[in-house]
Amino acid sequence: EQLAGHLPTGLKGLDEALFGGIPFGVITELVGPAGIGKTQFCLKLSLLASLPMRHGGLDGQVIYIDMESKFSSKRLIEIGAQSFPEIFHMRGMAQEMAGRILVLRPVSLAEFTESLQQIKILLLERRVKLLVIDSMAALASGEFEHGASKINPLGWHISFLKSVAELSRIPIVVTNQVRSQSNDDTWRYNFQVGTRRQDLEDTPKYDSHLIAALGIHWSHAVTIRLILETISGERFIKVAKSPMSPALAFPFSITSSGISL
Ligand code: ATP
Ligand code: MG
Numbered sequence: 001e002q003l004a005g006h007l008p009t010g011l012k013g014l015d016e017a018l019f020g021g022i023p024f025g026v027i028t029e030l031v032g033p034a035g036i037g038k039t040q041f042c043l044k045l046s047l048l049a050s051l052p053m054r055h056g057g058l059d060g061q062v063i064y065i066d067m068e069s070k071f072s073s074k075r076l077i078e079i080g081a082q083s084f085p086e087i088f089h090m091r092g093m094a095q096e097m098a099g100r101i102l103v104l105r106p107v108s109l110a111e112f113t114e115s116l117q118q119i120k121i122l123l124l125e126r127r128v129k130l131l132v133i134d135s136m137a138a139l140a141s142g143e144f145e146h147g148a149s150k151i152n153p154l155g156w157h158i159s160f161l162k163s164v165a166e167l168s169r170i171p172i173v174v175t176n177q178v179r180s181q182s183n184d185d186t187w188r189y190n191f192q193v194g195t196r197r198q199d200l201e202d203t204p205k206y207d208s209h210l211i212a213a214l215g216i217h218w219s220h221a222v223t224i225r226l227i228l229e230t231i232s233g234e235r236f237i238k239v240a241k242s243p244m245s246p247a248l249a250f251p252f253s254i255t256s257s258g259i260s261l
């Protein structure tokens with residue numbers, strides 16, 4: 001797969017493992033339990049996509065589909081002010097940066113479909129450098145419960161997102177919540193911190209959880225999967241699926257300045 005570029009995450013080890021960051025042109029999935037930091041990660045990425053290039057950003061706009069009303073521009077500005085004080089202390093810059101992030105809040109599958117239609121136009125009109133969907137799992141539960149026998153109602157959306165990534169060459173980042181695997185050592189310890197490991201024994205296990213919610217079609221549409229979880233009280237981000245990186249895990253923390261390694 002030919003990749004048109006990367007959005008650096010600012011997490012050094014992770015960026016190295018991903019050969020520069022979140023790749024353009026494909027879907028990257030952030031998976032993990034409630035409260036682990038998926039939304040915090042998306043806020044940081046949104047900032048990095050919108051920052052001026054001289055500060056390591058992509059100088060672009062962001063479309064943020066906020067399915068659970070968890071986007072917070074206040075928190076975004078806090079992360080920005082702490083991480084990039086030289087920009088955020090300039091008059092009007094915090095507002096300008098926040099203004100580059102267009103937040104859409106669909107409340108039903110029909111509205112989500114509409115949001116995706118809207119994206120087609122936004123991509124033509126704006127210099128979009130990142131599309132975030134936080135979260136996709138929200139669509140698979142609640143209003144849209146569907147048993148194994150029924151057709152996945154998200155099939156069209158998944159194909160659409162994949163084609164948006166490919167045609168517009170932007171990174172698409174999607175979060176999904178999974179239950180924590182607190183009593184399952186196989187799931188938790190297959191990844192070695194900062195070291196190479198060949199087999200990905202826990203990936204099928206993860207798949208079976210998410211396939212139940214979003215279907216195998218989704219699982220195949222994702223090019224990079226990053227799993228966030230806590231091990232012995234410490235937060236880790238793991239490269240669980242990637243066409244070019246080994247299975248690596250990096251410890252991270254969340255502070256007032258956002259996600260950091
Ligand atoms: P969910 O699946 O419920 O959406 P999530 O993975 O998106 O969860 P986040 O909302 O990204 O989780 O992360 C929440 C965590 O971020 C909190 O538990 C807290 O530890 C941390 N956090 C949030 N704001 C701050 C802050 N200002 N300073 C330090 N830590 C913070
Ligand atoms: Mg969240």
